[in-house]
Amino acid sequence: MKTAACIGAGTVGRAWAVVFARAGHEVRLYDVLEGEAAGRALSAARQTLTLFADNGMLDEAVETVLDRITPVGSIAEAVKDAVYVQESVREDADTKRQVFTEVATHAPADAILASSTSAIPGSEFLGHIANPERALVVHPVNPPSLIPLVELCGTGSTSRETIERTRLLMTEAGMRPIVLNKEIDGFILNRLQFTLVAEALHLVGEGFCTPEDIDAVLTDGLALRWASLGPFEVAHLNAPDGLQGFVDRLGPMMKHLGNSAxxxxxxxxxxxxxxxxxxxxxxxxxxxxxxxxxxxxxxLALRRMKQDTADPLA
Known part of the structure; x- marks a missing residue:
């Protein structure tokens, strides 16, 4: 079994530990709070794995998978012999820079070094380490133990081999990776998510509707399509002649609403x-x-439904 290291045992870090343990990896988990964080992490991991088991989505016993997660007392111990390291510490470039200085010092030279940062470009805190070609951002959706999408974004120094190795490792771990062609603040998911949230705050703040109305528009409206189709395919299927016809007819309205948002x-x-x-x-x-x-x-219920009615074009 390969060894994966998770640096940071908060909500995201411990969820990553579940991802790697379910994929059959030995996981070493480190957090600056050590025992306190480790106890919470293992308890949360057991709860998540039990949920998978209850939904028929775990091929092994809960304790078998949980036993692959081992809390350790230092970054050096966590990353020793690791083939992959996932950092999930505080969203602060200086903190991440310090962590990766230590990670890069103790990890094998060919280990992939990845950050879970939500918005900070990796070039701001990964470029100083030894062998920066092995480092990149691997941004998950919270919680990554349940939501498979993950964004891979190089730093400008990241090698194509590192991107491809990471894409393969994530795919084998049951994740759904996408690869960004270049850096941008917030990557893709958060730019889309917080653009929508910003307009939602505008609509509520100016009295057009309530927060509950916004949530209903998503859960009982847009999300029912978006759970299976992205916005480009939604538009393509909403016109008899596809995306081009949709835009030909509704393009001016789209631009007007975009400009007024x-x-x-x-x-x-x-x-x-x-x-x-x-x-x-x-x-x-x-x-x-x-x-x-x-x-x-x-x-998980939605994931089961999507598995049972798999996309024939995927």
């Missing part, structure tokens, strides 16, 4: 507080963990 909307703390209050009345803090568990079960 307020992705730079200057929302206020009061508006956020009001939206939070509405959510808190429905999902108080003590219910968040229960609601997260419900969310996770729905994600």
């Amino acid at each position: 307020r992705t730079d909307y200057d929302w206020t703390q009061q508006q956020i507080a009001e939206a939070h209050s509405r959510l808190e009345s429905r999902i108080p803090a003590e219910m968040i963990a229960e609601r997260q568990a419900w969310r996770d079960s729905r994600i």
